[in-house]
Amino acid sequence: MKKLIGSMALVALVLAASPALAHESEEGSIRAEFRSFFGLRLGENKFHLNGTVVGTTASSIVVDVKAGSHVRDWIGEQATINVNADTKIYGKEKAELTLADVKVGDRIKIAGTIDGSILIALRIVDHGLPMKAFGEVTAKSDTSLTLQNNLTGVSQTVVLNEDTDVVINGEEKTTADIQVGDSGWVKFKNFAGSLIARIVVLFR
Template sequence: MKKLLAVLTIAALALTATVSIASAHENESHGFIKVKAEQAGGLRLGLNKFQFWGTVNSATSSSLVFNAKAGKHLSDLMGNGQVTVVINSDTKIKGNDEAVLSWADLKAGDKVIVSGSISGTVLTATQVRDLSRPVTRASGKVTAVTDNSITITNGLTGVSQTVTTNADTKVMINGESKTIADIQVGDSGWVKFKNEAGTLIAKFFNLFR
């Protein structure tokens, strides 16, 4: 009986030790996975890269000052929540709809997402996306045509956009240069337009049928 009890005691101790080791190993593994995930997040962006979102504060001849709300790799480069970023000829400035913008289009208070590279303490923007710029492109299907306007309706959102056409409006249908008179209800594609004193003037149609 004593031998049986001794054997059972040893077995119980061995089982407890095994569970403890397994638990410790599991915790260690979870910690390792967490660290790897955090490291991977940094590697995806790149240690010499940055990204943040915020608003435009002011501009100089070669840089912009932003009020940064949140971002990556900026903790040592911010002062009072502000970040100064160099803008050069390689910086791509775009609107919310991928429209190409210029330096002059950025206004104080505009909401932006900025990304770029870090060299020492200098931040250089590779891309600035202005989320405050009005949409200048509409896509969908042509649902109405008049002598001086075209209406395009987006099938996913149901939103319709009517634009005014004029002699300067360019048209491409199935990759061929056409005129406004060639546009028909049912054509699909997109139109790029410009807001001129409250009137949406169509600049270019790219359609397919």
């Protein structure tokens, strides 16, 4: 456990000290994944983008855009992409989904057409929630923790239990020691629809 704590503390310290570097690295990885998934040959009236879902309506998805082609004005911003009856939505292992299956926080890839300033989705691939969240603790109870990522604005709430390992400022702690305002990261798992925190690493 001590070696694990030391390793986690070192990683968290680097990320806390260099958030811009971490964001740069993440964006580079996203761009590489994007190129391998969609390719780069696009007509002027088509687009590809990669990002995180921040909202949905009955006929659109709002995405915090990380990377893409022909969406330069939206990279680093939020874009609204229209969804219609021709839009195909897929999940893991190419499972067919509906717009109702797309949730806030999901990592998403979208390919579509551009009509003036309007983005229309033809194909959407939803990779679901990432299993790690970074940010600041904005809410805490005996059984849950909410982190908000200040780069993306996305909040993530996870369940705390007796099996959750907690490290604060490099020292082993308990879930009772977590405070609003602490910053760091949480690694969690999806169990029966609940997001269970496995490891919480924080600094204050």
